[in-house]
Amino acid sequence: MALYKEQGLKIYNSMTGKKELFTPISEGNVGMYVCGPTVYSNVHLGNCRTFISFDLVFRYLKHLGYKVRYVRNITDAGHLENDGETGEDRITKKARLEQIEPMEVVQRYTVDFHNILEKFNNLPPSIEPTATGHIVEQIETIKTIIDKGFAYEVNGSVYFDVFKFNKDHDYGKLSGRALEDMIANTRELSAQSDKRNPQDFALWKKAEPQHIMRWPSPWSDGFPGWHLECTVMSTKYLGESFDIHGGGMDLKFPHHECEIAQGEASTGKNPVNYWMHANMLTLNGKKMAKSTGNNILPTEIFSGNNDILSKAFSPSVTRFFMLQANYRSILDFSNEALLASEKGFNRLIDAYNSIDKLPSHPSNSSFPVREWRQRCYDAMNDDFNSPVLIATLFEAVKAINAIKEGEIQITKDDIEVLKTTMHDFIFDVLGLVDVAAVNENNLEKLSGAVELLINLRAEARNNKDFATSDKIRDELLEIGIQLKDGKEGTTFSID
Template sequence: MAVYKEQSLKIYNSMTGEKEIFTPLTEGNVGMYVCGPTVYSNVHLGNCRTFISFDLVFRYLKHLGYKVRYVRNITDAGHLENDAETGEDRIAKKARLEQIEPMEVVQRYTVDFHNILEKFNNLPPSIEPTATGHIVEQIETIKTIIDKGFAYAVNGSVYFDVLKFNKDHNYGRLSGRAIEDMIANTRELAAQSDKKNPQDFALWKKAEPQHIMRWPSPWSDGFPGWHLECTVMSTKYLGEEFDIHGGGMDLKFPHHECEIAQGEAATGKNPVNYWMHANMLTLNGKKMAKSTGNNILPTEIFTGQNDVLSKAYNPSVARFFMLQAHYRSILDFSDEALAASERGFNRLMDAYRHLEDLPTSSTTSFDLQKWKQRCYDAMNDDFNSPILIATLFEAVKFINAVKEGDEKLKSADRELLQEIMRAFIFDVLGLVDTATVNEDSSQKLSGTVELLIKLRAEARNNKDFATSDQIRDQLLELGIQLKDGKEGTTFSID
């Protein structure tokens, strides 16, 4: 029996502002779309928090037994600087500055994005479509929206008619903005002269002569609007209506608001049942920004090469730190907070490792079933990872008490406790026991060096002293010193 049939999951829906019981459109199946990165620079920590939050959602849905199709896009075109309607494409600008092809920029930072999320132990999505790979579909969607009367072409560009759409729909309902207020607060800009109304947004932009990234369309050689990409890719792979759409809080307006308008205009259907938004990450109490220097990259956390932290921190510790806050709350990143998380992380992993060696008795002084359900209750309450972690630490306290002889644990219950903790620590929270990984790495290193010692001995026996010396010298350059003695060759690592 699927676990989801025994549990009642509630999700905070940004559209309604309430926690709602999660009921997928198709029983046993979940379609989830999350806005991915614009790959023009190294992925920043705030984005990582968003993707870790939705990795938690993905993992828990899978744990409950749902078949999940998780789609997360790569924006590799059409995203202009400062999320504006005019200006330079972020990727094209980077390509111009570095004097390389735009797709070289895309490749470099897509690889970086994948590498960083892999270090954080994020599961890959089911599908990872790119904007440039769906130009044809975007053009067809624009045609449909024009045919439905909700868009107009002017001077080679196509704009969505927000005021016309709003007559029978509610543009602004996700972000809680009234169209009247938007009109009152909008300043007319010279660059908006092609639009009927300042609120209208681009579905297709005619490329200026200097614009590198361009494609042919019925209206002009140009590029798609940033908002359109997500509408097209989400509905292509999840259908005109799907279960969950996620992203950072900063995308609620205008990006997600525009997605809803485009989807409803094209299909006449409300595209998403549950909207989820992850909150921002601050650094030492201030907003992260490259311009002010109040910024840190994930790799700088892992290596310790930064001016913010006193030491390097393992990716799993950084992940644990982020999961100690609810995904909808603002989280402040600091050296003190990370150090505290590292101590907690080590206590959790140490307790789990000691489960194997715990003494057992004929009784158990801990209500395992009740505790297990409280772990589920935490996650069922809008994926409340901090409450789950607090509940796991109740088990840590119990394990330490058993070790000291103050509590009792039956052998069968020890196996059950181990199974529950394994599921929630590793499968749901996605943590990695760094001590075990380091031990495995150490064993692999030892095995590799022993193999090289054997090859060196064979070379010496064959009087191939050049190869023998080369193995010794190159290992020394790597900080591994070989010592020849009567009992054979040993090694030490500096």
């Protein structure tokens, strides 16, 4: 029996503001769409948080036994820097600055995006469609929306008629806005507009002569509106209605609101059952953003080459740091928080690695392993509450250490359950990586060498030659290998 049948997963639905029991449209199958990046510069850590959050969702759904189709787009068509009617798009601008082709920009930063997410041990999505690869489909959807009367053409551009849509639909229901309020609070736009109303948004834009990224369409040589690609590609690969749509909080309005409008206008159906929004990662208390320069790149964290951190941190430690907060909470990035996470992470991994050496008791188990395992699931079932999961895993860390000390007992069967559960959650669900264990072949040789030193040190200690024993201990520590004297002998860990 699939796990999902016995575990009641609840998801916080941004649309209703409530945690709801998750029931996919088709039993056992999940369709999930997540808004991907615009590839015009290096992906920064704030971007990564969102994708790590949804990687957790993806991993847990899979762990529960669902067959998941995870679609995440790459926005590679040029979109304008602001809502003005003229101006350069981001990708073209970058291309001009770096004196390369726009598609070279796209390629370069798509590769960067993939590399970084791989370092964070994110699983690749099932389908990663690009906006430029779906121009034909986007044009078809625009035609449909025009036919249904929810869009109009002006001077080669096509706009979505928000006012007309709002007459018998609710534009703003996701973000809790009312169209009337938006009208009252509309900012003055200096640029001249072809729109009937400022709230209308572009489905197709006629390209200015200097605009390089352009495609022919029935209305003009131009390019699609930003919101359209997600509607088109989610519909194409997941259907007119699908289960989960995710993205960063900052996309809730207007991007996701527009997606709903486009979907409902073109198909008449509610496109998404569960909306999920990952919250922002802040730096110095402010949102990380490419446009303001308030950000840090993952490579700067891994290398330690930055002004914020006192040392380098591995991708897994960084990921662990993020997973210690709920995806719906704002999380502030700081050196102190990373240092704390690193210690905790190492303690967790060390405990896991020591399970194999635990002594078993023929009959007694004073640690309630099965009850504990269910609490791990309970945590994740409660809207992917990774911080509570981690807290629960630390209960096992305590137990493991207590067993090691001989303070409590556990049976062989329970050790097996403990180990499997720890492995499932640490590595499969949370997606953490034991850096030292990655290269197992070399680790074995290294272990042999360290064991030799441990034995030499033990001999020296027996002979009360503490100068030698301390030399071995201290110099190993300097290299990054810590010896740990316990009741059952000495073990070691590698930083």
